Amino acid sequence: MPAAREALLDAALSALGTLPWATVRMVDVASAAGVSRQTLYNEFGSKDGLARALVRRAADGYLAGVERALQSPGGTGDRLAATAAWTVRAARTNALVRALLTGCWGERLPRPARLSGPPSSPVPAQRRADAGPPTPAELLVLVRDRAVAALDGGRPPHDLAELAVTCEIALRLALSYAVAASSVPTDTAPLVREVVERWPAG
Structure with a gap:
């Protein structure tokens, strides 16, 4: 039931905007989504399963x-600048994304525990969610590797190694602005573009 699943996740996220996760009730999430509580449990298995799905969706x-x-559009600098700008925007506007990128969850957010055994939900999307969200280090590697793949352009192997370092620097610079915003409003994109263009692989 993809539509019901998305409605439940939307309702849970909405509840999280006003309540700490510990006080969000499954019955209220189901009611807000317009489905039965049994449907919620069929989809997610438990409140922790709902939390894992919510974090996975983020x-x-x-x-x-x-x-x-x-x-x-544009070259390496432009595209990494756009990625950095998105990272900062996503982290500032979505507390779950910020927690995923930084590892700082806080008491208001769901921090689902990893399952001790293999995921066993009958719902394929839930089995994926139950596998657990990526750690900050894993997420950084995922983004870096996607950036390298997108920007490769048939570079020689030694250039690819430099490109990987360039991508990681751009991401870490973006994360620094997501975690500790400058006292003066700063557009991250031009700064990342300048750093990338000065780096050998840029």
Whole structure:
């Protein structure tokens, strides 16, 4: 039931905007989504399963935005600047994305525990969610590797190694602005573009 699943995730995210996760009730999430509580449990198995799905969706949404940014027009600097700008925007507007990128969850957010055994949900999307979200280090590597693949352009192997370093520097610079915003409003994109263009692989 993809439509019901998305409605439940939307309702859970909406509830999270006003309540700490610990006080979000499954019955209220189901009611807000317009489905039965049994449907909620059929989809997610438990509140922790709902949390894992919510966090997985946030990770997938962030990575989809990365893919879009990497398809922006322009050269390496422009496309990494667009990726950095998206990273900062996503982290500032979505607390789950910020937690995924930084590892700082706080008491208000769901921090689902990894399952001790293999995922066993009958719902394929839930089995994927139950596998657990990426750690900040894993997420950084995912974005870096996607950036390298998008920007490769048939470079020689030694240039690819330099490109990987360039991509990681751009991402870490973006994360620094996502975590500790400048006291003076700063557009991250031009800064990343300048750094990338000075780096050998840019």
